Amino acid sequence: MTSEQTRTVEAVWRVEGARVVATLARLTGDLALAEDLAQEALAEALESWPRSGVPRSPGAWLTTVGRRRAIDLFRHNARLGARYAALARDLDSEVVTESPDGSDDDVLGLMFTACHPVLPRESRVALTLKVVSGLGTEEIARLLLVSVPTVQQRIVRAKRVLGDADVRFDVPSPEEWGSRLETALSVVYLVFTEGYAATSGDSWMRPDLAEEALRLSRMLTVLMPTEPEVHGLHALLELQASRFPARVDAAGEPVLLEDQARTRWDHAQIARGLHALRRSDRLGRGRGPYALQAAIAACHARAAAAADTDWRQIVALYRALAARTGNPVVRLNLAVAVAMAEGPEAGLALTDELAASGVLRDSHLLPSVRGELLARLGRSDEAEAALRAAAALTRNARQRAVLMAKAALAAGAGSSAQ
Protein backbone atom coordinates (compact mmCIF):
# COMPACT_ATOMS: atom_id res chain seq x y z
CA MET A 1 0.00 0.00 0.00
CA THR A 2 1.37 3.40 -0.89
CA SER A 3 1.86 6.08 1.71
CA GLU A 4 -0.80 8.12 -0.08
CA GLN A 5 -3.36 5.34 0.42
CA THR A 6 -2.32 4.99 4.05
CA ARG A 7 -2.88 8.74 4.50
CA THR A 8 -6.31 8.45 2.91
CA VAL A 9 -7.32 5.67 5.30
CA GLU A 10 -5.93 7.75 8.19
CA ALA A 11 -7.98 10.73 7.03
CA VAL A 12 -11.14 8.62 6.88
CA TRP A 13 -10.36 7.44 10.38
CA ARG A 14 -9.87 11.03 11.61
CA VAL A 15 -13.27 11.97 10.21
CA GLU A 16 -15.25 8.88 11.23
CA GLY A 17 -13.19 6.90 13.74
CA ALA A 18 -14.86 8.35 16.84
CA ARG A 19 -18.33 7.48 15.59
CA VAL A 20 -17.25 3.98 14.54
CA VAL A 21 -15.77 3.25 17.98
CA ALA A 22 -18.74 4.92 19.69
CA THR A 23 -21.25 2.79 17.78
CA LEU A 24 -19.34 -0.41 18.49
CA ALA A 25 -19.02 0.59 22.15
CA ARG A 26 -22.76 1.10 22.41
CA LEU A 27 -23.48 -2.23 20.70
CA THR A 28 -21.03 -4.23 22.80
CA GLY A 29 -21.29 -2.09 25.92
CA ASP A 30 -17.50 -2.21 26.21
CA LEU A 31 -15.14 0.57 25.08
CA ALA A 32 -11.95 -1.50 25.33
CA LEU A 33 -13.45 -4.25 23.21
CA ALA A 34 -14.91 -1.72 20.76
CA GLU A 35 -11.49 -0.14 20.31
CA ASP A 36 -9.92 -3.52 19.55
CA LEU A 37 -12.70 -4.34 17.08
CA ALA A 38 -12.33 -0.96 15.40
CA GLN A 39 -8.57 -1.43 15.09
CA GLU A 40 -9.16 -4.81 13.46
CA ALA A 41 -11.63 -3.24 11.05
CA LEU A 42 -9.10 -0.51 10.29
CA ALA A 43 -6.41 -3.13 9.60
CA GLU A 44 -8.82 -4.84 7.23
CA ALA A 45 -9.48 -1.51 5.49
CA LEU A 46 -5.75 -0.93 5.02
CA GLU A 47 -5.66 -4.39 3.46
CA SER A 48 -8.66 -4.22 1.17
CA TRP A 49 -9.29 -0.57 0.22
CA PRO A 50 -6.18 -0.25 -1.95
CA ARG A 51 -7.59 -3.13 -4.05
CA SER A 52 -11.30 -2.34 -3.98
CA GLY A 53 -11.16 1.43 -3.57
CA VAL A 54 -12.50 3.44 -0.64
CA PRO A 55 -16.15 2.46 -0.12
CA ARG A 56 -18.83 5.08 -0.56
CA SER A 57 -19.64 5.09 3.17
CA PRO A 58 -16.32 4.19 4.76
CA GLY A 59 -17.66 4.67 8.30
CA ALA A 60 -20.51 2.23 7.70
CA TRP A 61 -18.05 -0.21 6.14
CA LEU A 62 -15.77 -0.05 9.20
CA THR A 63 -18.68 -0.34 11.63
CA THR A 64 -20.05 -3.35 9.77
CA VAL A 65 -16.69 -5.13 9.77
CA GLY A 66 -16.31 -4.38 13.48
CA ARG A 67 -19.78 -5.76 14.16
CA ARG A 68 -19.04 -8.96 12.24
CA ARG A 69 -15.86 -9.39 14.28
CA ALA A 70 -17.88 -8.90 17.44
CA ILE A 71 -20.40 -11.54 16.38
CA ASP A 72 -17.60 -14.02 15.52
CA LEU A 73 -15.96 -13.34 18.85
CA PHE A 74 -19.16 -13.87 20.82
CA ARG A 75 -20.07 -17.01 18.86
CA HIS A 76 -16.68 -18.63 19.27
CA ASN A 77 -16.22 -17.81 22.87
CA ALA A 78 -18.12 -20.53 24.66
CA ARG A 79 -17.25 -19.17 28.07
CA LEU A 80 -19.31 -16.06 27.53
CA GLY A 81 -22.69 -16.06 29.10
CA ALA A 82 -26.26 -15.61 27.98
CA ARG A 83 -25.94 -11.83 27.81
CA TYR A 84 -23.43 -12.08 25.00
CA ALA A 85 -25.40 -14.77 23.21
CA ALA A 86 -28.41 -12.45 23.20
CA LEU A 87 -26.25 -9.56 22.07
CA ALA A 88 -24.84 -11.63 19.22
CA ARG A 89 -28.39 -12.42 18.11
CA ASP A 90 -29.28 -8.72 18.23
CA LEU A 91 -26.21 -7.76 16.28
CA ASP A 92 -26.92 -10.42 13.71
CA SER A 93 -30.50 -9.41 13.18
CA GLU A 94 -29.78 -5.72 12.70
CA VAL A 95 -29.43 -4.59 9.13
CA VAL A 96 -25.70 -4.27 8.48
CA THR A 97 -26.03 -1.12 6.45
CA GLU A 98 -27.49 0.95 9.29
CA SER A 99 -26.38 4.56 9.45
CA PRO A 100 -22.60 4.82 9.87
CA ASP A 101 -23.02 7.60 12.36
CA GLY A 102 -23.13 6.76 15.99
CA SER A 103 -25.60 9.00 17.76
CA ASP A 104 -24.39 12.08 19.62
CA ASP A 105 -24.99 10.19 22.87
CA ASP A 106 -22.61 7.48 21.68
CA VAL A 107 -19.90 10.04 21.03
CA LEU A 108 -20.51 11.67 24.42
CA GLY A 109 -20.35 8.22 26.01
CA LEU A 110 -17.04 7.69 24.26
CA MET A 111 -15.69 11.00 25.56
CA PHE A 112 -16.87 10.40 29.12
CA THR A 113 -15.55 6.83 29.20
CA ALA A 114 -12.14 7.84 27.80
CA CYS A 115 -12.00 10.59 30.46
CA HIS A 116 -13.29 8.42 33.30
CA PRO A 117 -12.00 9.43 36.76
CA VAL A 118 -10.84 5.86 37.54
CA LEU A 119 -8.18 6.30 34.84
CA PRO A 120 -4.77 7.81 35.58
CA ARG A 121 -4.52 11.32 34.13
CA GLU A 122 -2.00 10.51 31.41
CA SER A 123 -4.09 7.50 30.33
CA ARG A 124 -7.16 9.74 29.94
CA VAL A 125 -5.23 12.00 27.57
CA ALA A 126 -3.80 9.09 25.56
CA LEU A 127 -7.12 7.25 25.33
CA THR A 128 -9.01 10.41 24.33
CA LEU A 129 -6.50 11.18 21.57
CA LYS A 130 -6.77 7.56 20.42
CA VAL A 131 -10.51 6.96 20.41
CA VAL A 132 -12.10 10.43 20.22
CA SER A 133 -9.49 12.20 18.08
CA GLY A 134 -8.79 9.13 15.98
CA LEU A 135 -5.01 9.62 16.15
CA GLY A 136 -2.56 6.76 15.70
CA THR A 137 -0.17 5.65 18.44
CA GLU A 138 2.83 7.13 16.63
CA GLU A 139 1.11 10.47 16.14
CA ILE A 140 0.14 10.61 19.82
CA ALA A 141 3.71 9.77 20.81
CA ARG A 142 5.03 12.56 18.58
CA LEU A 143 2.56 15.09 19.96
CA LEU A 144 3.07 14.18 23.61
CA LEU A 145 6.87 13.85 23.19
CA VAL A 146 6.91 10.34 24.63
CA SER A 147 7.88 7.02 23.07
CA VAL A 148 5.48 4.83 21.11
CA PRO A 149 5.72 2.01 23.70
CA THR A 150 4.82 4.54 26.41
CA VAL A 151 1.64 5.51 24.56
CA GLN A 152 0.79 1.86 23.95
CA GLN A 153 1.37 1.13 27.61
CA ARG A 154 -0.89 3.99 28.69
CA ILE A 155 -3.68 2.78 26.44
CA VAL A 156 -3.34 -0.87 27.45
CA ARG A 157 -3.32 0.24 31.06
CA ALA A 158 -6.38 2.40 30.50
CA LYS A 159 -8.30 -0.53 29.05
CA ARG A 160 -7.26 -2.77 31.94
CA VAL A 161 -8.25 -0.18 34.56
CA LEU A 162 -11.66 0.28 32.90
CA GLY A 163 -12.12 -3.49 32.87
CA ASP A 164 -11.02 -3.92 36.50
CA ALA A 165 -13.34 -1.13 37.62
CA ASP A 166 -16.11 -2.66 35.53
CA VAL A 167 -16.54 0.63 33.69
CA ARG A 168 -17.43 -0.51 30.19
CA PHE A 169 -19.16 2.26 28.30
CA ASP A 170 -20.75 4.91 30.26
CA VAL A 171 -22.64 8.19 30.01
CA PRO A 172 -22.74 9.67 33.53
CA SER A 173 -25.95 9.74 35.53
CA PRO A 174 -27.49 13.10 36.47
CA GLU A 175 -26.04 12.84 40.00
CA GLU A 176 -22.45 12.50 38.80
CA TRP A 177 -22.83 14.66 35.67
CA GLY A 178 -21.16 17.76 37.13
CA SER A 179 -17.98 16.11 38.33
CA ARG A 180 -17.71 13.88 35.25
CA LEU A 181 -18.11 16.87 32.94
CA GLU A 182 -15.38 18.63 34.88
CA THR A 183 -13.04 15.66 34.37
CA ALA A 184 -13.79 15.50 30.64
CA LEU A 185 -13.18 19.25 30.20
CA SER A 186 -9.96 19.02 32.19
CA VAL A 187 -8.69 16.36 29.76
CA VAL A 188 -9.34 18.67 26.79
CA TYR A 189 -7.60 21.50 28.64
CA LEU A 190 -4.68 19.20 29.43
CA VAL A 191 -4.35 18.30 25.74
CA PHE A 192 -4.32 22.05 24.98
CA THR A 193 -1.78 23.00 27.65
CA GLU A 194 0.52 20.20 26.51
CA GLY A 195 0.51 22.00 23.18
CA TYR A 196 0.58 25.51 24.66
CA ALA A 197 3.56 25.28 26.96
CA ALA A 198 5.43 22.03 26.72
CA THR A 199 6.30 20.79 30.20
CA SER A 200 9.40 19.11 28.89
CA GLY A 201 11.53 19.05 25.78
CA ASP A 202 13.02 21.81 23.69
CA SER A 203 9.98 23.17 21.92
CA TRP A 204 8.13 26.17 23.31
CA MET A 205 4.79 25.03 21.95
CA ARG A 206 3.22 22.38 19.79
CA PRO A 207 0.28 23.98 17.96
CA ASP A 208 -0.94 20.69 16.46
CA LEU A 209 -1.94 19.44 19.87
CA ALA A 210 -3.57 22.78 20.70
CA GLU A 211 -5.53 22.63 17.43
CA GLU A 212 -6.75 19.17 18.34
CA ALA A 213 -7.90 20.44 21.76
CA LEU A 214 -9.72 23.26 19.98
CA ARG A 215 -11.44 20.80 17.69
CA LEU A 216 -12.52 18.70 20.68
CA SER A 217 -13.82 21.79 22.49
CA ARG A 218 -15.84 22.90 19.43
CA MET A 219 -17.21 19.38 19.13
CA LEU A 220 -18.32 19.46 22.77
CA THR A 221 -20.09 22.82 22.33
CA VAL A 222 -22.28 21.18 19.70
CA LEU A 223 -22.87 18.01 21.74
CA MET A 224 -23.55 19.88 25.02
CA PRO A 225 -24.82 23.33 24.02
CA THR A 226 -26.49 24.05 27.38
CA GLU A 227 -23.39 23.60 29.56
CA PRO A 228 -21.87 27.04 30.33
CA GLU A 229 -18.44 25.64 31.14
CA VAL A 230 -18.23 23.84 27.78
CA HIS A 231 -18.49 27.26 26.11
CA GLY A 232 -16.21 28.72 28.77
CA LEU A 233 -13.50 26.21 27.92
CA HIS A 234 -14.00 26.79 24.20
CA ALA A 235 -13.68 30.56 24.74
CA LEU A 236 -10.53 30.11 26.81
CA LEU A 237 -8.83 27.92 24.21
CA GLU A 238 -9.70 30.20 21.27
CA LEU A 239 -8.45 33.28 23.16
CA GLN A 240 -5.22 31.67 24.32
CA ALA A 241 -4.53 30.15 20.89
CA SER A 242 -5.16 33.53 19.23
CA ARG A 243 -1.80 34.65 20.66
CA PHE A 244 0.20 31.81 19.13
CA PRO A 245 1.35 33.80 16.05
CA ALA A 246 2.94 36.39 18.36
CA ARG A 247 4.27 34.05 21.00
CA VAL A 248 7.64 33.36 19.41
CA ASP A 249 9.85 35.78 17.49
CA ALA A 250 11.52 35.18 14.11
CA ALA A 251 14.38 33.36 15.83
CA GLY A 252 11.93 31.04 17.59
CA GLU A 253 12.47 32.70 20.97
CA PRO A 254 9.45 33.09 23.27
CA VAL A 255 7.88 36.55 23.53
CA LEU A 256 5.99 37.35 26.73
CA LEU A 257 2.44 38.68 26.65
CA GLU A 258 3.34 42.32 27.40
CA ASP A 259 5.94 42.38 24.62
CA GLN A 260 3.89 40.63 21.93
CA ALA A 261 3.00 42.41 18.69
CA ARG A 262 -0.76 42.41 19.24
CA THR A 263 -1.48 43.01 15.58
CA ARG A 264 -0.14 39.50 15.00
CA TRP A 265 -2.77 37.94 17.24
CA ASP A 266 -5.36 35.96 15.29
CA HIS A 267 -8.33 38.31 15.50
CA ALA A 268 -10.79 35.96 13.86
CA GLN A 269 -9.95 33.56 16.65
CA ILE A 270 -10.38 36.32 19.24
CA ALA A 271 -13.82 37.05 17.80
CA ARG A 272 -14.75 33.36 18.11
CA GLY A 273 -13.46 33.31 21.69
CA LEU A 274 -15.40 36.41 22.73
CA HIS A 275 -18.51 34.98 21.07
CA ALA A 276 -18.10 31.69 22.98
CA LEU A 277 -17.75 33.62 26.25
CA ARG A 278 -20.98 35.49 25.51
CA ARG A 279 -22.70 32.15 24.85
CA SER A 280 -21.51 30.87 28.21
CA ASP A 281 -22.75 34.05 29.95
CA ARG A 282 -26.08 33.98 28.15
CA LEU A 283 -26.93 30.62 29.74
CA GLY A 284 -27.27 32.66 32.93
CA ARG A 285 -25.78 30.17 35.37
CA GLY A 286 -22.74 32.18 36.38
CA ARG A 287 -19.12 31.76 35.43
CA GLY A 288 -17.21 28.60 36.27
CA PRO A 289 -13.41 28.35 36.38
CA TYR A 290 -13.02 28.09 32.58
CA ALA A 291 -15.34 31.01 31.83
CA LEU A 292 -13.51 33.10 34.46
CA GLN A 293 -10.16 32.29 32.86
CA ALA A 294 -11.65 33.08 29.46
CA ALA A 295 -12.87 36.43 30.82
CA ILE A 296 -9.32 37.18 31.96
CA ALA A 297 -7.96 36.23 28.53
CA ALA A 298 -10.67 38.45 27.02
CA CYS A 299 -9.36 41.46 29.01
CA HIS A 300 -5.98 40.96 27.35
CA ALA A 301 -7.55 40.36 23.94
CA ARG A 302 -9.54 43.62 24.14
CA ALA A 303 -6.51 45.75 25.01
CA ALA A 304 -4.96 47.14 21.83
CA ALA A 305 -1.71 47.72 23.71
CA ALA A 306 -0.32 46.15 26.88
CA ALA A 307 -0.62 49.53 28.65
CA ASP A 308 -4.40 49.57 27.96
CA THR A 309 -4.99 46.37 29.93
CA ASP A 310 -7.78 46.63 32.51
CA TRP A 311 -5.77 45.19 35.40
CA ARG A 312 -8.39 46.07 38.03
CA GLN A 313 -10.93 43.89 36.27
CA ILE A 314 -8.34 41.14 35.93
CA VAL A 315 -7.65 41.34 39.67
CA ALA A 316 -11.38 40.98 40.37
CA LEU A 317 -11.63 37.97 38.03
CA TYR A 318 -8.58 36.30 39.58
CA ARG A 319 -10.03 36.87 43.07
CA ALA A 320 -13.24 35.12 41.97
CA LEU A 321 -11.22 32.31 40.42
CA ALA A 322 -8.99 31.93 43.49
CA ALA A 323 -12.08 31.82 45.73
CA ARG A 324 -13.59 29.07 43.55
CA THR A 325 -10.53 26.91 43.01
CA GLY A 326 -8.06 27.71 45.82
CA ASN A 327 -5.44 26.83 43.21
CA PRO A 328 -1.98 28.19 44.20
CA VAL A 329 -1.08 28.99 40.57
CA VAL A 330 -4.21 31.13 40.39
CA ARG A 331 -3.15 32.88 43.60
CA LEU A 332 0.25 33.49 42.00
CA ASN A 333 -1.41 34.99 38.92
CA LEU A 334 -3.51 37.13 41.24
CA ALA A 335 -0.25 38.40 42.75
CA VAL A 336 0.99 39.33 39.26
CA ALA A 337 -2.27 41.13 38.46
CA VAL A 338 -2.19 42.99 41.79
CA ALA A 339 1.39 44.03 41.04
CA MET A 340 0.21 45.44 37.70
CA ALA A 341 -2.80 47.20 39.21
CA GLU A 342 -1.31 48.46 42.48
CA GLY A 343 2.47 48.15 42.12
CA PRO A 344 5.14 45.47 42.68
CA GLU A 345 5.18 45.87 46.47
CA ALA A 346 1.54 44.76 46.81
CA GLY A 347 2.12 41.82 44.46
CA LEU A 348 5.24 40.76 46.30
CA ALA A 349 3.34 40.65 49.58
CA LEU A 350 0.98 38.08 48.07
CA THR A 351 3.89 35.97 46.78
CA ASP A 352 5.40 36.10 50.30
CA GLU A 353 2.23 34.47 51.62
CA LEU A 354 2.46 31.78 48.98
CA ALA A 355 6.16 31.17 49.65
CA ALA A 356 5.46 30.90 53.38
CA SER A 357 2.77 28.27 52.79
CA GLY A 358 5.23 26.19 50.71
CA VAL A 359 2.59 25.07 48.20
CA LEU A 360 4.54 25.86 45.04
CA ARG A 361 7.88 24.68 46.41
CA ASP A 362 8.77 22.52 43.36
CA SER A 363 7.54 24.89 40.64
CA HIS A 364 9.66 27.44 38.80
CA LEU A 365 6.64 29.76 38.65
CA LEU A 366 6.81 31.26 42.13
CA PRO A 367 10.54 32.16 42.10
CA SER A 368 10.29 33.49 38.54
CA VAL A 369 7.44 35.86 39.50
CA ARG A 370 9.24 36.88 42.68
CA GLY A 371 12.38 37.48 40.65
CA GLU A 372 10.50 39.78 38.26
CA LEU A 373 8.86 41.76 41.07
CA LEU A 374 12.11 42.05 43.06
CA ALA A 375 13.87 43.29 39.92
CA ARG A 376 11.19 45.91 39.42
CA LEU A 377 11.71 47.03 43.02
CA GLY A 378 15.45 47.33 42.36
CA ARG A 379 16.34 44.53 44.79
CA SER A 380 18.80 43.07 42.28
CA ASP A 381 20.64 40.45 44.36
CA GLU A 382 17.40 38.89 45.58
CA ALA A 383 15.98 39.07 42.04
CA GLU A 384 18.98 37.29 40.55
CA ALA A 385 18.87 34.54 43.21
CA ALA A 386 15.12 33.99 42.66
CA LEU A 387 15.47 33.83 38.86
CA ARG A 388 18.38 31.37 39.13
CA ALA A 389 16.31 29.22 41.47
CA ALA A 390 13.46 29.32 38.95
CA ALA A 391 15.79 28.29 36.08
CA ALA A 392 16.97 25.31 38.13
CA LEU A 393 13.38 24.17 38.61
CA THR A 394 12.04 24.24 35.03
CA ARG A 395 12.31 21.22 32.74
CA ASN A 396 11.76 23.26 29.57
CA ALA A 397 15.07 24.15 27.91
CA ARG A 398 13.83 27.40 26.33
CA GLN A 399 12.17 28.54 29.54
CA ARG A 400 15.42 27.87 31.39
CA ALA A 401 17.37 29.98 28.88
CA VAL A 402 14.91 32.88 29.28
CA LEU A 403 15.13 32.75 33.06
CA MET A 404 18.94 32.62 33.03
CA ALA A 405 19.01 35.63 30.72
CA LYS A 406 16.76 37.54 33.10
CA ALA A 407 18.95 36.53 36.05
CA ALA A 408 21.99 37.87 34.21
CA LEU A 409 20.11 41.09 33.46
CA ALA A 410 19.16 41.48 37.12
CA ALA A 411 22.78 40.87 38.15
CA GLY A 412 23.91 43.45 35.59
CA ALA A 413 21.41 45.99 36.90
CA GLY A 414 22.65 45.32 40.43
CA SER A 415 26.34 45.78 39.61
CA SER A 416 25.74 48.94 37.56
CA ALA A 417 23.74 50.41 40.42
CA GLN A 418 26.57 49.79 42.88
Add this chain to the structure above:
Amino acid sequence: MKFMLIMRATPEAEAAYAETDFEEIINAMGAYNEALMKSGVLLGGDGLAPEPGFVVDFSGEEPIVTDGPYGEVHELFNGFWILQVSSPEEALEWARRCPLGPGSKLEVRRVTDETDFADYADNEYVQKEAEWRRELGTE
Protein backbone atom coordinates in the same frame (compact mmCIF):
# COMPACT_ATOMS: atom_id res chain seq x y z
CA MET B 1 -4.11 24.09 9.15
CA LYS B 2 -7.03 25.82 7.49
CA PHE B 3 -8.58 24.87 4.17
CA MET B 4 -11.22 26.50 2.03
CA LEU B 5 -13.64 24.28 0.14
CA ILE B 6 -14.78 26.27 -2.86
CA MET B 7 -18.03 25.15 -4.45
CA ARG B 8 -18.48 25.62 -8.18
CA ALA B 9 -21.52 24.78 -10.24
CA THR B 10 -21.79 24.36 -14.00
CA PRO B 11 -25.03 25.03 -15.95
CA GLU B 12 -25.55 21.23 -15.79
CA ALA B 13 -25.54 21.35 -12.00
CA GLU B 14 -27.87 24.37 -12.01
CA ALA B 15 -30.28 22.45 -14.24
CA ALA B 16 -30.11 19.38 -11.99
CA TYR B 17 -30.81 21.56 -8.95
CA ALA B 18 -33.80 23.10 -10.67
CA GLU B 19 -35.29 19.60 -10.96
CA THR B 20 -34.69 18.76 -7.31
CA ASP B 21 -36.96 19.71 -4.43
CA PHE B 22 -35.13 22.64 -2.83
CA GLU B 23 -36.02 21.38 0.64
CA GLU B 24 -34.12 18.15 -0.16
CA ILE B 25 -31.06 20.19 -1.05
CA ILE B 26 -31.35 22.21 2.16
CA ASN B 27 -31.68 19.01 4.19
CA ALA B 28 -28.69 17.30 2.56
CA MET B 29 -26.50 20.40 2.97
CA GLY B 30 -27.81 20.92 6.49
CA ALA B 31 -26.84 17.36 7.46
CA TYR B 32 -23.39 17.87 5.95
CA ASN B 33 -22.89 21.15 7.81
CA GLU B 34 -24.09 19.51 11.01
CA ALA B 35 -21.53 16.71 10.58
CA LEU B 36 -18.82 19.38 10.13
CA MET B 37 -20.02 21.18 13.27
CA LYS B 38 -20.18 18.00 15.35
CA SER B 39 -16.70 17.11 14.26
CA GLY B 40 -15.42 20.50 15.41
CA VAL B 41 -13.69 21.34 12.11
CA LEU B 42 -15.98 24.08 10.76
CA LEU B 43 -14.76 27.65 11.23
CA GLY B 44 -17.07 29.38 8.80
CA GLY B 45 -18.60 29.52 5.37
CA ASP B 46 -21.24 31.16 3.24
CA GLY B 47 -23.18 30.79 0.06
CA LEU B 48 -23.36 33.23 -2.83
CA ALA B 49 -26.77 34.26 -4.13
CA PRO B 50 -27.66 32.75 -7.51
CA GLU B 51 -28.72 35.97 -9.28
CA PRO B 52 -26.13 37.44 -11.65
CA GLY B 53 -23.93 40.20 -10.32
CA PHE B 54 -21.36 42.14 -12.29
CA VAL B 55 -18.06 41.23 -13.83
CA VAL B 56 -15.29 43.77 -14.15
CA ASP B 57 -12.83 42.79 -16.87
CA PHE B 58 -9.32 44.27 -16.72
CA SER B 59 -8.11 42.92 -20.06
CA GLY B 60 -8.27 46.25 -21.85
CA GLU B 61 -6.87 49.67 -21.02
CA GLU B 62 -9.97 50.60 -19.06
CA PRO B 63 -11.91 48.16 -16.91
CA ILE B 64 -15.05 46.96 -18.71
CA VAL B 65 -18.13 46.19 -16.65
CA THR B 66 -20.61 43.59 -17.86
CA ASP B 67 -23.54 41.80 -16.30
CA GLY B 68 -22.52 38.41 -15.11
CA PRO B 69 -21.00 36.12 -14.34
CA TYR B 70 -23.62 34.16 -16.31
CA GLY B 71 -22.57 33.53 -19.87
CA GLU B 72 -19.03 34.50 -19.01
CA VAL B 73 -17.91 31.45 -17.09
CA HIS B 74 -18.46 27.73 -17.28
CA GLU B 75 -18.26 27.21 -13.55
CA LEU B 76 -19.97 29.52 -11.11
CA PHE B 77 -18.40 30.04 -7.68
CA ASN B 78 -21.41 29.72 -5.42
CA GLY B 79 -20.26 29.04 -1.88
CA PHE B 80 -17.44 28.12 0.46
CA TRP B 81 -16.51 26.50 3.77
CA ILE B 82 -13.46 27.15 5.96
CA LEU B 83 -12.28 24.08 7.84
CA GLN B 84 -9.54 23.61 10.42
CA VAL B 85 -8.12 20.13 9.94
CA SER B 86 -4.91 18.26 10.64
CA SER B 87 -3.88 17.41 7.06
CA PRO B 88 -4.69 18.06 3.39
CA GLU B 89 -6.02 14.49 3.26
CA GLU B 90 -8.52 15.24 6.02
CA ALA B 91 -9.74 18.32 4.13
CA LEU B 92 -10.08 16.18 1.02
CA GLU B 93 -11.97 13.52 2.96
CA TRP B 94 -14.50 16.14 4.10
CA ALA B 95 -14.79 17.52 0.56
CA ARG B 96 -15.53 14.01 -0.73
CA ARG B 97 -18.53 13.82 1.59
CA CYS B 98 -20.16 17.04 0.42
CA PRO B 99 -23.62 16.22 -1.01
CA LEU B 100 -23.14 17.71 -4.47
CA GLY B 101 -24.34 16.27 -7.74
CA PRO B 102 -23.14 15.98 -11.34
CA GLY B 103 -21.75 19.20 -12.74
CA SER B 104 -20.66 20.48 -9.32
CA LYS B 105 -17.06 20.78 -8.29
CA LEU B 106 -15.40 21.41 -4.99
CA GLU B 107 -11.96 22.93 -4.97
CA VAL B 108 -9.83 22.37 -1.85
CA ARG B 109 -7.30 25.10 -1.11
CA ARG B 110 -5.13 25.81 1.90
CA VAL B 111 -5.83 29.20 3.49
CA THR B 112 -2.65 31.22 3.98
CA ASP B 113 -1.64 32.32 7.45
CA GLU B 114 0.95 34.69 8.84
CA THR B 115 3.75 32.19 8.17
CA ASP B 116 3.21 32.56 4.43
CA PHE B 117 4.16 36.24 4.73
CA ALA B 118 6.99 35.76 7.21
CA ASP B 119 9.54 37.08 4.70
CA TYR B 120 7.50 40.28 4.30
CA ALA B 121 6.79 40.91 7.99
CA ASP B 122 8.37 44.38 7.69
CA ASN B 123 6.20 45.43 4.78
CA GLU B 124 4.03 48.41 5.73
CA TYR B 125 0.85 46.93 4.30
CA VAL B 126 1.44 43.48 5.76
CA GLN B 127 1.60 45.22 9.15
CA LYS B 128 -1.36 47.46 8.41
CA GLU B 129 -3.42 44.50 7.33
CA ALA B 130 -2.85 42.81 10.68
CA GLU B 131 -4.12 46.01 12.34
CA TRP B 132 -7.18 46.10 10.09
CA ARG B 133 -7.98 42.52 10.98
CA ARG B 134 -7.80 43.52 14.62
CA GLU B 135 -10.24 46.36 14.07
CA LEU B 136 -12.59 44.29 11.95
CA GLY B 137 -12.37 41.29 14.26
CA THR B 138 -12.41 39.18 11.17
CA GLU B 139 -10.15 37.45 8.75
